[in-house]
Amino acid sequence: MRNNSIWESETFYRKRDIIIIGAGFTGLWTALSIREKFPQKTVLVTERASVPKGASTRNAGFACFGSLTEIIADSEKMGWGKTLELVRMRFEGLGKIQQYFQPDEIDFDLCGGYEILNDGTALEKIDDVNRRLRTITGLDQTYFLSPDKIAEFGLAHTKFLVENPLEGSLHSGKLLQKLIERCHDAGVEFLFGSEVVDIQETEESVKVLGKDFQIESHRLVIATNAFAPDLVPDLDLVPARGQILLTGPVENLKLKGTFHFDEGFYYFRNIGNRVLLGGARNMDFENEQTAELDTSGLIQNHLEIFLKEVILPAEIYGDRNFRILGRWSGIMAMGSEKAPIVERITERQICAVRLSGMGVALAPKIGEMVAEMV
Secondary structure, X not given: OOOOOHHHHOOOOOOEEXXXXXXXXXXXXXXXXXHHHOOOOOEEEEEOOOOOOOOOOOOOOEEOOOOHHHHHHHHHHHOHHHHHHHHHHHHHHHHHHHHHOOHHHHOOEOOOEEEEEOOOOHHHHHHHHHHHHHHHHOOOOOOEEOOHHHHHOOOOOOOEEEEEOOXXXXXXXXXXXXXXXXXXXXXXXXXXXXXOOXXXXXXXXXXXXXXXXXXXXXXXEEXXXXXXXXXXXXXXXXXXXXXXXXXXXXXOOOOOOEEEEOOOOEEEEEEOOEEEEEEOHHHOHHHHOOOXXXXXXXXXXXXXXXXHHHHOOHHHHOOOOOOEEEEEEEEEEEOOOOOOEEEEOOOOEEEEEOOOOOHHHHHHHHHHHHHHHO
């Protein structure tokens, strides 16, 4: 490690009250929550890249809290208590985003969330799910059938379409930028391009070390989601790659809103007259359990087939070859269950990770939870 100048040591690398590792949604909402609760505390956010590259800037831009089949599946795995608490956190998190930012600042559009079903099994439980969600959403029917919109959206091969009027879309990059602006206004400091490679804790403090820096603090928050195992061993967490493709403009595109299929493993939306489609990692779980930001031919080919057969069927759009403008991936964090890990792991360290692909909605509430713990 190079020797720092006195100027660096007394400014950029000086001791802080709290250091947060990770400038994604969790790190930023945590920093903002801490400064709002404790305005006297100094807060530094470190980020290994020039911009966050896990999932916050590489997702599909959904403002959602769970599709019908996803909530049913979660209840069967975790029980209704944990499932409803998770839905509540997501729902309240989306509400907080709307309180902090104007729609045009982050391209927020309450366009509705929809789920494609090709059998009616889940519909047998829709009344029970609606009853359980009533105290969270305030609606008697959070989910309901919208058969007329199947034709309206050009979904020729869809049997049932379930609508949720409380979901929508946003621009993830703009949301991240606005959060950084809010943090700056609140006095949060940043070090981008500064990867933490080691953590050292004593009775008096905790220190983060990079290749050419070290900074001491009283408290440390690890908010690196899927990359947390690099710093915290033995977490119930595995990386999960979500691949996405984006089409060029589609003439007379009928699609409008955010859509899920197969318990949320497939997700798609319109961005103007373009289609953004992601998911299908359940076609290759083993190889998609990775932190590598690549795309694979297997998943991308499958997404293209889904695009042509389900979203842009030939009956509506003709037998066209739709241009693909971009392909990318983001890295989520999954585990044995979907509840996030927000816990104190040592006397001075807190871990806030495993958002299970719902970071947009969960991060605002996780930030509040961490602020209560520091």
